[in-house]
Amino acid sequence: xxxxxxxxxxxxxxxxxxxxxxxxxxxxxxxxxxxxxxxxxxxxxxxxxxxxxxxxxxxxxxxxxxxxxxxxxxxxxxxxxxxxxxxxxxxxxxxxxxxxxxxxxxxxxxxxxxxxxxxxxxxxxxxxxxxxxxxxxxxxxxxxxxxxxxxxxxxxxxxxxxxxxxxxxxxxxxxxxxxxxxxxxxxxxxxxxxxxxxxxxxxxxxxxxxxxxxxxxxxxxxxxxxxxxxxxxxxxxxxxxxxxxxxxxxxxxxxxxxxxxxxxxxxxxxxxxxxxxxxxxxxxxxxxxxxxxxxxxxxxxxxxxxxxxxxxxxxxxxxxxxxxxxxxxxxxxxxxx
Amino acid sequence: xxxxxxxxxxxxxxxxxxxxxxxxxxxxxxxxxxxxxxxxxxxxxxxxxxxxxxxxxxxxxxxxxxxxxxxxxxxxxxxxxxxxxxxxxxxxxxxxxxxxxxxxxxxxxxxxxxxxxxxxxxxxxxxxxxxxxxxxxxxxxxxxxxxxxxxxxxxxxxxxxxxxxxxxxxxxxxxxxxxxxxxxxxxxxxxxxxxxxxxxxxxxxxxxxxxxxxxxxxxxxxxxxxxxxxxxxxxxxxxxxxxxxxxxxxxxxxxxxxxxxxxxxxxxxxxxxxxxxxxxxxxxxxxxxxxxxxxxxxxxxxxxxxxxxxxxxxxxxxxxxxxxxxxxxxxxxxxxxxxxxxxxxxxxxxxxxxxxxxxxxxxxxxxxxxxxxxxxxxxxxxxxxxxxxxxxxxxxxxxxxxxxxxxxxxxxxxxx
Numbered sequence: 001x002x003x004x005x006x007x008x009x010x011x012x013x014x015x016x017x018x019x020x021x022x023x024x025x026x027x028x029x030x031x032x033x034x035x036x037x038x039x040x041x042x043x044x045x046x047x048x049x050x051x052x053x054x055x056x057x058x059x060x061x062x063x064x065x066x067x068x069x070x071x072x073x074x075x076x077x078x079x080x081x082x083x084x085x086x087x088x089x090x091x092x093x094x095x096x097x098x099x100x101x102x103x104x105x106x107x108x109x110x111x112x113x114x115x116x117x118x119x120x121x122x123x124x125x126x127x128x129x130x131x132x133x134x135x136x137x138x139x140x141x142x143x144x145x146x147x148x149x150x151x152x153x154x155x156x157x158x159x160x161x162x163x164x165x166x167x168x169x170x171x172x173x174x175x176x177x178x179x180x181x182x183x184x185x186x187x188x189x190x191x192x193x194x195x196x197x198x199x200x201x202x203x204x205x206x207x208x209x210x211x212x213x214x215x216x217x218x219x220x221x222x223x224x225x226x227x228x229x230x231x232x233x234x235x236x237x238x239x240x241x242x243x244x245x246x247x248x249x250x251x252x253x254x255x256x257x258x259x260x261x262x263x264x265x266x267x268x269x270x271x272x273x274x275x276x277x278x279x280x281x282x283x284x285x286x287x288x289x290x291x292x293x294x295x296x297x298x299x300x301x302x303x304x305x306x307x308x309x310x311x312x313x314x315x316x317x318x319x320x321x322x323x324x325x326x327x328x329x330x331x332x333x334x335x336x337x
Numbered sequence: 338x339x340x341x342x343x344x345x346x347x348x349x350x351x352x353x354x355x356x357x358x359x360x361x362x363x364x365x366x367x368x369x370x371x372x373x374x375x376x377x378x379x380x381x382x383x384x385x386x387x388x389x390x391x392x393x394x395x396x397x398x399x400x401x402x403x404x405x406x407x408x409x410x411x412x413x414x415x416x417x418x419x420x421x422x423x424x425x426x427x428x429x430x431x432x433x434x435x436x437x438x439x440x441x442x443x444x445x446x447x448x449x450x451x452x453x454x455x456x457x458x459x460x461x462x463x464x465x466x467x468x469x470x471x472x473x474x475x476x477x478x479x480x481x482x483x484x485x486x487x488x489x490x491x492x493x494x495x496x497x498x499x500x501x502x503x504x505x506x507x508x509x510x511x512x513x514x515x516x517x518x519x520x521x522x523x524x525x526x527x528x529x530x531x532x533x534x535x536x537x538x539x540x541x542x543x544x545x546x547x548x549x550x551x552x553x554x555x556x557x558x559x560x561x562x563x564x565x566x567x568x569x570x571x572x573x574x575x576x577x578x579x580x581x582x583x584x585x586x587x588x589x590x591x592x593x594x595x596x597x598x599x600x601x602x603x604x605x606x607x608x609x610x611x612x613x614x615x616x617x618x619x620x621x622x623x624x625x626x627x628x629x630x631x632x633x634x635x636x637x638x639x640x641x642x643x644x645x646x647x648x649x650x651x652x653x654x655x656x657x658x659x660x661x662x663x664x665x666x667x668x669x670x671x672x673x674x675x676x677x678x679x680x681x682x683x684x685x686x687x688x689x690x691x692x693x694x695x696x697x698x699x700x701x702x703x704x705x706x707x708x709x710x711x712x713x714x715x716x717x718x719x720x721x722x723x724x725x726x727x728x729x730x731x732x733x734x735x736x737x738x739x740x741x742x743x744x745x746x747x748x749x750x751x752x753x
Binding site: 025051052056057059061062065066067068069070072073074075089092093096097100101102103104105106107108109110141142144165166210253254255257258 | 471473503504505507508512514515516521522524526529531532533534535536537538539540541542543544550562563565566567569570573735736737738741742743
């Protein structure tokens with residue numbers, strides 16, 4: 001066991017799976033020699049050679065399309081899209097090809113690929129380094145969508161994703177790479193070395209896909225969150241003295257509905273938070289599921305706090321980001337409502 | 338928006354929108370298609386420097402003369418038996434198409450796409466591959482299956498989406514898939530399979546395997562960005578892949594000049610990527626086979642990708658959903674200067690003394706019987722709107738290896 005950053009944990013997951021299985025290959029823009037712009041693949045080319053970890057042309061459609069072909073051959077590619085904001089050229093390959101290959105060929109060909117990409121804001125990245133496009137993938141039959149919130153889970157979930165027989169979109173909240181960010185941008189961030197969830201076991205272990213986890217037990221309400229918002233939720237609840245049960249979804253598709261229903265049925269109140277824009281965001285799906293399954297237990301309307309429905313701005317980042325103040329107001333209203 | 342820019346010495350700008358030489362109602366005109374003499378294009382060594390044969394991207398490799406003789410450096414690669422087999426494959430594909438086209442008109446399926454005039458391309462190419470190689474086809478390469486003896490009944494059951502459909506009714510008719518026969522699942526989205534073929538070939542090289550991939554695309558979809566990505570990847574990693582472009586002149590109603598732009602030929606697209614490019618008479622079984630063999634050997638020897646443009650003509654409609662007489666001259670296919678692939682191979686075999694008119698007629702009848710028998714068997718398992726069909730339960734299977742809870746709930750809701 002060692003304290004690791006999320007970057008180190010993710011690298012460790014790839015290292016371990018590459019070590020165990022020759023069919024795992026890793027590639028993407030700046031991924032080989034340089035080790036990725038966030039250094040997630042640092043050292044892998046030196047260790048496994050340049051036919052198993054290599055640089056790709058700036059062509060997201062090419063990266064994902066080639067990975068699909070490799071998977072059809074029998075490899076297990078784990079590719080990196082440099083930022084989630086750049087995944088759109090690959091969208092056709094993901095939606096029309098990776099997601100449907102098993103179905104349309106009746107299992108004749110399958111697509112065990114992982115598409116990793118840094119997601120979310122909080123780094124003054126403007127429109128092109130801040131987006132949270134998870135709902136564009138949760139809407140697609142045949143994909144799995146994962147968003148880890150800490151080094152321990154990131155490693156275990158990524159190993160599960162690489163070993164999974166189906167395509168997985170693996171969204172890495174970049175604001176969490178080095179520490180648990182709670183939305184207080186004007187305060188120093190605690191590094192993972194000082195946080196329990198920075199404890200990353202050595203060697204191979206998995207965190208199963210499709211299982212949420214309670215980060216905090218509570219009685220007054222349920223907060224559904226994932227990625228960076230888990231820490232914003234913790235901060236907001238604490239600042240307002242609210243005894244909230246915080247559920248870190250970890251996997252959005254398939255979703256752990258059981259854990260959600262069990263919790264909301266107990267607390268009777270539910271607040272859903274995500275960085276992504278509000279309209280048709282994943283929160284809408286969560287809100288619908290909560291009312292379908294918990295309607296008669298609800299004592300207040302289900303609330304959503306999300307990014308505003310604008311493109312991700314630059315100078316106004318902290319007006320846009322659903323930080324502890326906005327989340328806190330929603331918690332108070334839901335408690336009083 | 339007003340055109341209020343200052344008019345300088347060059348006058349106003351105007352947009353160029355290319356048009357085909359002639360449209361429906363006009364006289365067919367292929368005077369702009371430059372056809373070299375059969376046998377006149379040289380055959381470079383497989384390991385020759387691509388810089389030394391760039392001109393082949395602008396020519397057309399042909400073997401069969403107008404009289405049916407096989408001539409030149411690309412001739413002499415196939416025995417009488419192989420050629421007779423090739424002829425049978427093309428005739429089978431043509432008969433299969435004709436029957437399925439009628440079946441669609443009879444309402445036995447929703448949709449069909451035929452190969453009329455293009456049979457040589459996929460039938461000859463298949464014979465140049467080895468077992469284990471993988472094609473990433475478009476919807477007009479069923480000859481890859483026919484020439485590999487894939488059962489016609491299976492193909493028809495897929496077309497009918499019936500109870501024996503190997504794809505369980507999940508895919509549009511003719512979007513076949515068979516790993517065993519080196520035929521990657523057809524998507525129906527255009528050009529996506531091209532880069533996947535490159536990836537498959539890269540994987541074979543990563544594993545130090547000996548298998549190669551063949552990518553397929555039509556003239557129109559070379560305009561997709563996936564095509565560009567494919568050429569970059571194939572060139573960068575020297576992937577063992579043959580990059581096939583079937584130029585049948587028409588993308589539904591759009592003539593090939595809209596996708597090609599000013600580059601002269603589609604084969605020439607390869608040159609900017611440093612990928613050797615050959616252009617071949619797609620209606621000449623012997624030429625297609627010889628060029629395919631050359632490009633496949635090049636891939637197998639780890640010399641990298643080859644781009645091959647097959648110059649052919651789509652005699653039929655794009656699919657059962659369009660009427661070509663609304664966008665091109667009715668008699669254009671008769672005027673096509675490269676003739677009919679079946680007739681050309683037939684005439685060649687007769688000239689060789691390996692075939693007769695009588696045997697041809699006999700074979701036609703035999704093939705028709707075989708196809709009709711297959712059709713009867715397939716229809717015994719149902720057609721799209723009658724008889725046995727895949728269950729609604731099948732609809733929920735195979736989205737993932739293991740069915741997740743939300744799909745299980747939905748299947749219960751559907752009551753199946």
